Amino acid sequence: MFEATDLNRRDARTQRLVRALFLLMTVLLAAPVLLILGVLLVKGGTMLSWDFLFTEPTNGMTAGGVLPALVGTVWLVAIALLASVPVGVAAAVYLSEYAPDNVLTRVINLAIINLAGVPSIVHALFGLGAFVIFFGFGTSILAASLTLAIMTLPVVIVATREALQAVPHAFREACWNMGATRWQTIWRVVLPNAVSGILTGVILEVSRTAGETAPIMFTGAAFFLPFLPASVFDQTMAMSLHLFVIATQVPDVPEALPYGVALVLIGMVLAMNALSIGLRTWLRQKKKW
Amino acid sequence: MVEPTPAVPAAAAEPAARFTGFSLWYGTFQALYGVDLQVEAGRITSLIGPSGCGKSTLLRSVNRINERLGYVRTEGAVAVHGVDVYAAQNALVQVRKQVGMVFQRPNVLPLSIRDNVIFGHRLHSRGAGRTTRADEDAIVEGALRQVLLWDDVKDRLNRRAAGLSLEQQQKLCIARLLPVKPRLLLMDEPCSALDPKGTEAVEELIWELRGEYTILLVTHNMAQARRASESCVFMLLGKMIEHTPTDEMFVTPQRQETADYIEGRYG
Ligand SMILES: Nc1ncnc2c1ncn2[C@@H]1O[C@H](COP(=O)(O)OP(=O)(O)O)[C@@H](O)[C@H]1O
Ligand SMILES: [Mg+2]
Numbered sequence: 001m002f003e004a005t006d007l008n009r010r011d012a013r014t015q016r017l018v019r020a021l022f023l024l025m026t027v028l029l030a031a032p033v034l035l036i037l038g039v040l041l042v043k044g045g046t047m048l049s050w051d052f053l054f055t056e057p058t059n060g061m062t063a064g065g066v067l068p069a070l071v072g073t074v075w076l077v078a079i080a081l082l083a084s085v086p087v088g089v090a091a092a093v094y095l096s097e098y099a100p101d102n103v104l105t106r107v108i109n110l111a112i113i114n115l116a117g118v119p120s121i122v123h124a125l126f127g128l129g130a131f132v133i134f135f136g137f138g139t140s141i142l143a144a145s146l147t148l149a150i151m152t153l154p155v156v157i158v159a160t161r162e163a164l165q166a167v168p169h170a171f172r173e174a175c176w177n178m179g180a181t182r183w184q185t186i187w188r189v190v191l192p193n194a195v196s197g198i199l200t201g202v203i204l205e206v207s208r209t210a211g212e213t214a215p216i217m218f219t220g221a222a223f224f225l226p227f228l229p230a231s232v233f234d235q236t237m238a239m240s241l242h243l244f245v246i247a248t249q250v251p252d253v254p255e256a257l258p259y260g261v262a263l264v265l266i267g268m269v270l271a272m273n274a275l276s277i278g279l280r281t282w283l284r285q286k287k288k289w
Numbered sequence: 290m291v292e293p294t295p296a297v298p299a300a301a302a303e304p305a306a307r308f309t310g311f312s313l314w315y316g317t318f319q320a321l322y323g324v325d326l327q328v329e330a331g332r333i334t335s336l337i338g339p340s341g342c343g344k345s346t347l348l349r350s351v352n353r354i355n356e357r358l359g360y361v362r363t364e365g366a367v368a369v370h371g372v373d374v375y376a377a378q379n380a381l382v383q384v385r386k387q388v389g390m391v392f393q394r395p396n397v398l399p400l401s402i403r404d405n406v407i408f409g410h411r412l413h414s415r416g417a418g419r420t421t422r423a424d425e426d427a428i429v430e431g432a433l434r435q436v437l438l439w440d441d442v443k444d445r446l447n448r449r450a451a452g453l454s455l456e457q458q459q460k461l462c463i464a465r466l467l468p469v470k471p472r473l474l475l476m477d478e479p480c481s482a483l484d485p486k487g488t489e490a491v492e493e494l495i496w497e498l499r500g501e502y503t504i505l506l507v508t509h510n511m512a513q514a515r516r517a518s519e520s521c522v523f524m525l526l527g528k529m530i531e532h533t534p535t536d537e538m539f540v541t542p543q544r545q546e547t548a549d550y551i552e553g554r555y556g
Contacts, residue, residue, distance in 0.1 A: 101359050170396035173354060174462070178409030178469050179386030188408075193399055 040266065044259025052260060056226040061246055062253050066261055071228050072141070072221070072236030073268065077210050079145035079232065080152060085202060087149075088156030095157070096164045097186055116154035120214040123151045127219040142232040144220025148209050159201025163194040196283030203276035207269045213240040223249075239265040303371050305330040305473050305503035306351055308529075311365035313346055315358070320346045323365065324529045326522060328473075330370070333495065333504045335518035335535065337511060339550065343527040344507040348475045351505075352388040353381060370472055386413065389466030391476040395458035397450040402442050405450045405461055406432050410468035428468045436464040436494055456487030460494060474498070476506045480513065492517045511551060515539055523547045 004012075051065055058064035099105040127147025137143040167190050175185040213221075222235040223245055229236040243265060247258040304327040313321040320343045328334050336344045349355045351367055353374060367374050374384045398405050406429045414420050420428070429446065433439040438460045442453070450461055459479055466474065476495070480488040495504060495517055508514050514521055514535065521535040523546070531538065531547045542548045 168396075170392065170394065171398055173390075173392065174396045174398055175408075176354060177352060177385055177388075177390040178412060178465065179382045180409075180412050181382055184412055189398060 037266070040259050040263045044256050044261075044263045047256050047260025048263060053264065057224070057242075058226075061224060061242075061250050062257070066239065066242065066264055068226055068228055069237040069239045069242040069261075070264065070268075073210055073239040073265075075141050075229060075232075075236060076145050076148060076216060076220070076238055077206065079141060080148035080209060081202075081206055083146055083149035084152045084156050084206075088153050088202075089160050089198065091153075092157045092160035092164060093186060093191075096161045097182060097190065112154045112157055115150075116158070118151075120151060120212055123147055124215045124218050126150070127215060132219055138233065139218070139222075139235055140220050140233045141229055141236050142220070144216040144236075144238075145232070147215045147219045148212060151212070151215055152206050152209050155205035156202050159205055160194070160198045163197025163201055164190060166197055167193045196280050199283070200276045200280040203272055203279070207272035207276075210269055210272070211240050211265060213238075213244055217241060239268070303330070304328055305370060306505065307366075307368045307371075308347070308350075309366045309368075311347075311350065311367055312363065313343075313350060313355070314362045316360045320527050321350070322527045326529050326532060328503060328505050329520060330472075330503045331500050332520055333499050333506060333518040334520040334522060335506045335508055335514040336522045336524065337508060337514045337550070338524035338530075340509060342524045344524055345477050346527075347524070348390070348477050348505065348507055351473070351475055352385050352390055354385075354390065356381075386469055387472045389469065389471035389474050391459070391462050391466070391474065391479045393478045394482050395455055395462050397453070397458045397461055400450060401447045402450045402453070402461065403429050403446040406465050407468065409465055413469060432464040432467040433461075435467055435498070436460040437490070437497070438464060454487070456483050456490055459483060459487070459491055463491075463494065463498075472503065474502050474504045476504060478507050478509055481509060488513070511539075523550060525550070 053065060053070060054067050055065035056067055057069075095105065095108065099108075124147065127143060127150070131137050131143035131146050132139055135143075137146075171189050171193070172185050175189050176182075180188070216238055220235055221238040221241040223237075223241070225235060225237050239261065243258060243261045246253050246261065306326075306328040308324045308326040311321060311324045311326075312319065324347060326347075336347065338344055346355065350363065351369065351374065355361045363375065369384070369387055374388075398408060400408065407425050410420065410425070410428055430439060430443075433442060438457060441457060450458065453461065459482070463474075463479075479495070480491050483491060492513065495506065498504060499519075506514075506518060508517075518535050521533060521538040522529060523531045523538065523542075523544075525546050531542065531544050533543065538547065539551060542551060
């Protein structure tokens, strides 16, 4: 009485097919990542050494290491974070905890979404006009970082807002009911519980800025500058631009060199991601719920 | 558990909460229709009625927690001990301090047990008037004793509150209101997430608090209304239908709708 009917068998076949198809898509998704990493490791793995990380490029950038570009990228990303995180977090707190649902709020939300859609080359030109020329920072780390900051602002806001909204509403009501002001509620309960989400979101998103080239190209990154920046008003080399330059602009570069540079750049991004995951795990463990 | 209600003292001159012609709209949907109701101070008043009749809405109007929804509009007045809670000059924070609320699902804060109890108190004693650690300990112990929780948790005050059983969490949610010294406690189906044993324990606690606090208790459960309250309000479709001493309501309801509801003709 339990024998499969034709219909059952057909359903089972469809099941298997759909499942296989989706598995295939998932594998296709992972393949490029693995391929990229594999090719880079095979072709550029030989370049990796402490010397490569900690010396300057020499011989018209056809030999030596990547130190100035590495340090430059760290500067650029760090200052961009310093600028965008406070602004972005404050904006997200306002939007998710205070803002009434009105026309102004909706316009702001729309602006944020659109800001996220602005191509990076447009950000670059904006940075050139605003920070380099109008504010008179010149082509400098400061101008490039601020450009990056504006570019990352929407993702910081979105990541923060998601983290805030993940904090159960019941916590807020519990606080309000003891006579807590909105700010006391945010400061004592909402933010402490959102901080792991905010940090991870922000780091994950912002680690991508380490690889951005266009926004820093006109605003502060130098083609070749074999010393470390002394202040934020200096120009600097950066990993992403350096990679672009040695891959396309400089003759007689040994084949392995660009792959090595790319490996270091990807390594930086992966390190930041690992940091954010570690941080999240650690903060989650401290949570009291 | 419930002994025959002692002769109810003549209604105090000033009710703990008074609704006058209070109506509330969620957008265009009217949830409350001109509710007139006086909640006597120092007693337990239960609020019964089929689900969706506006019990929670009525409760949430007293501490203005509905206000976060931008589309809520009210008419009429709610006064707590004679003071209009919607009057512009009264600070929302002060209103909420005087009116504590217990929710359907226990919503302990993601903090330790001790910090949960002292949280409200800390909000209101900062700067010069700050309480010492020893005083805080006394307050925590007092509040936990009052909700019959002290013996269960005295050895693990620094553990996270979310690790407690639901019954204990709900007691904790009541305990943390006490240090703020509210004049009125609103409880919205405080036992509906608990098992029968937990329900009994929390009801017992509610009964213990009688006299010292005014309690307005929403319940879906008529047996609970009967056991745990002295005065009973029946609501239907956003209207206040009847308000009488509990014993009377369940024996000789004045209105046909009340009788129908009590007999279980609608859920
Ligand atoms: N936030 C809200 N927005 C719109 N309608 C609501 C909201 N909350 C409750 N209502 C409506 O108001 C009515 C009363 O709800 P409620 O006060 O929760 O009833 P009860 O607590 O008696 O079950 C219901 O019809 C419900 O659908
Ligand atoms: Mg309800």
